[in-house]
Amino acid sequence: MEKSFISGRIWVLLDQNKRLIEDIDTDQIYHNAFLHITEVSQMGQYALGNLEGWKDFSKKASPGDVLIAGRNFGAGSSRQHAVGCFISLKIGLIIAPSFGAIYFRNAVNSGFPVLRCQELDELVAKKALETGDEIKVNFRSGEGLNVSRNTHFKAEPMSAVQYDIYEAGGLFNYGKRISKG
Amino acid sequence: MGKTFSEKILGLKAQKDVQAGEVVTVSPDYILSHDNSAAIIKEFRKLGVKDVMSPQKLVIILDHIVPAASEKYALNHKTIREFVSGQKIQNFFDIPSGICHQVFSENGFALPGKLILGADSHTTSYGAFGAFAAGIGRSEVATLWATDEIWLRVPETIKIEIKGELPSGVYAKDVILKIIGEEGADRANYKAVEFTGEAVKKFSLASRLVLANMAAEMGAKNGYFEPDEETLLWLKGRAKDKFKVISSDPDARYEAVLDYNISSLEPQVACPHTVDNVKPVSKAEGKEFHQAVIGTCTNGRFEDLEIAARILKGKKVHPKVRVLIIPASRQEYLLALKKGILEILVEAGCVILNPGCGPCLGAHQGILAPGEVALSTANRNFRGRMGSREAQIYLASPATVAASSLEGKITDPRKFL
Numbered sequence: 365m366e367k368s369f370i371s372g373r374i375w376v377l378l379d380q381n382k383r384l385i386e387d388i389d390t391d392q393i394y395h396n397a398f399l400h401i402t403e404v405s406q407m408g409q410y411a412l413g414n415l416e417g418w419k420d421f422s423k424k425a426s427p428g429d430v431l432i433a434g435r436n437f438g439a440g441s442s443r444q445h446a447v448g449c450f451i452s453l454k455i456g457l458i459i460a461p462s463f464g465a466i467y468f469r470n471a472v473n474s475g476f477p478v479l480r481c482q483e484l485d486e487l488v489a490k491k492a493l494e495t496g497d498e499i500k501v502n503f504r505s506g507e508g509l510n511v512s513r514n515t516h517f518k519a520e521p522m523s524a525v526q527y528d529i530y531e532a533g534g535l536f537n538y539g540k541r542i543s544k545g
Numbered sequence: 546m547g548k549t550f551s552e553k554i555l556g557l558k559a560q561k562d563v564q565a566g567e568v569v570t571v572s573p574d575y576i577l578s579h580d581n582s583a584a585i586i587k588e589f590r591k592l593g594v595k596d597v598m599s600p601q602k603l604v605i606i607l608d609h610i611v612p613a614a615s616e617k618y619a620l621n622h623k624t625i626r627e628f629v630s631g632q633k634i635q636n637f638f639d640i641p642s643g644i645c646h647q648v649f650s651e652n653g654f655a656l657p658g659k660l661i662l663g664a665d666s667h668t669t670s671y672g673a674f675g676a677f678a679a680g681i682g683r684s685e686v687a688t689l690w691a692t693d694e695i696w697l698r699v700p701e702t703i704k705i706e707i708k709g710e711l712p713s714g715v716y717a718k719d720v721i722l723k724i725i726g727e728e729g730a731d732r733a734n735y736k737a738v739e740f741t742g743e744a745v746k747k748f749s750l751a752s753r754l755v756l757a758n759m760a761a762e763m764g765a766k767n768g769y770f771e772p773d774e775e776t777l778l779w780l781k782g783r784a785k786d787k788f789k790v791i792s793s794d795p796d797a798r799y800e801a802v803l804d805y806n807i808s809s810l811e812p813q814v815a816c817p818h819t820v821d822n823v824k825p826v827s828k829a830e831g832k833e834f835h836q837a838v839i840g841t842c843t844n845g846r847f848e849d850l851e852i853a854a855r856i857l858k859g860k861k862v863h864p865k866v867r868v869l870i871i872p873a874s875r876q877e878y879l880l881a882l883k884k885g886i887l888e889i890l891v892e893a894g895c896v897i898l899n900p901g902c903g904p905c906l907g908a909h910q911g912i913l914a915p916g917e918v919a920l921s922t923a924n925r926n927f928r929g930r931m932g933s934r935e936a937q938i939y940l941a942s943p944a945t946v947a948a949s950s951l952e953g954k955i956t957d958p959r960k961f962l
Contacts, residue, residue, distance in 0.1 A: 387730055387731075387819055389819075389927045389928075390927075391907075391925075391927040391928065391929050391930050392927065392928060392929070395907075395929055395934075396906045396907045396908060396929075396930065397907065397908070399581075399609075399906075399908065400615070400617040400618055400621060402583055402584040402587045402621070403587075414928070414929045414934055435731065436730060436731040436734070436764070439730055439731065439764065440666065440925065440927060441666050441906075441925075442664060442665055442666040442668075442680040442681065442682055443581075443682075444584075444682040444683040444684060447682070462731055462734055463734070464731075464734065464764060465734050465735045465764050465765070465766055466666055466680050466681065466682060468735070469681060469682060469685070470681075470682035470683075470684070470685075473682060473684050473685050473688075474682075474684055523568070524568075525568045525696055525698075534684065535684055535685060535688045535695075536592050536684070536687070536688045536691065536692075539688055539691075539692050539694065
């Protein structure tokens, strides 16, 4: 199966002023009250459950959807629940200008696609990306197409290690592949 | 061109010459996990590997919800204890021990030149001792248990030179809050931060831990202090292993060099709901609050409790404020007990809780109701972090929290010293 691109409907995480929400920390993505849960399949219901205006996200999202967020998405705790909850909902990709360092690693190592895109704020401001749009993104080139509007955008492509782990389906399988040489 | 500490240690571990930006495969010296070991065990089982490859490298410390606050947490703890005994993991610290970062340090695992990875974002703390220490996630730890290897991207380094001298009533916590407020919560994302300069050389190890701990709140991959005589003295009799000091070359390449002079620094307060929303105490003064917390992996050590006791001695905390004291570890607890610090705090009306993370991450022992305000020595004030998302959290030094507890509102501690 070709895994190097994804198509999906987007959710643009906007605040009341129609700006991309920045610094969405791990407590807003996945509240600490549910940290005792260890099964990924049960985490989805709590995704963004503590983010103002987005508490019902888990009920609205469909498999394959793409999340568009502001700068420093996933700042804070190392809790992997904050990645697991999106895997649980079968979200296809998260795009943000930047991510919390541990969050980014957690996503990469879970084989969950995350991409950085510096021009995201600008694209959202000029309404080149709006909730409900259908987009298609190539992970290896970073090239994005807004299918609904027939406009293009550019994200940073996945690094080699990120793509290899994603393709292997997670860190452990990637490690096994490396050690078999 | 010389190399930074991070380039040197990761090069040494990868057995090749490396530069910032490269990806290396390395094997850590120690792998830390806490209550989340239960989730890691589940993940580990899925890998289809029977035994941990290097059980001597694992350090497991129960601290997040100790003793267990509910049946679910109790079951997680039980799972961990059974795994520890089945896998013959020697370095296991059960619920009496304290907060993982303090316990890990005082038991001599945090050593110069060691590579330490931990399933907790504040693993950066061990940079206070000159280790490369970084927080990682659950899947990564499970894979490390199975394979003893992981990839790391060699980080670029930001050097922070801290000059001058701490004024009276101003502490390491105020310094790091000031830096985070100026630089922002994502300034150091994916990067290493070296703390250097004449001022930090005079800091106790406990104070250096405050800076390295909160480097995580700038997004840093790791924090670093060059080990000195003070470090070596502290490690004497504690070090669990031989170690070698690794330092940055004088001509190392830095992404940025930031200068701070702390000689005229005021006490600082991080206001809701981000750690970089920092104001001098004069701009936050008068804010009433309901619960004070002195503790956590940031500020729960003997030196912190002693400062609080100095301010609270012979006085009573404000009747509308609940003051929770949580020594960072059993060792720090015992020391504070023997020195009469806890007696002073109890007489002032404080509640002494058992060593652990306490209410910092909102799981138990002092959850906030909607509309309540907390003033805490912790490292995070995210919305909902300590319970209700309608609550507010302010962060400050132990001195500011203690002084404010007397007044029932945020107060400059300098008038009590």
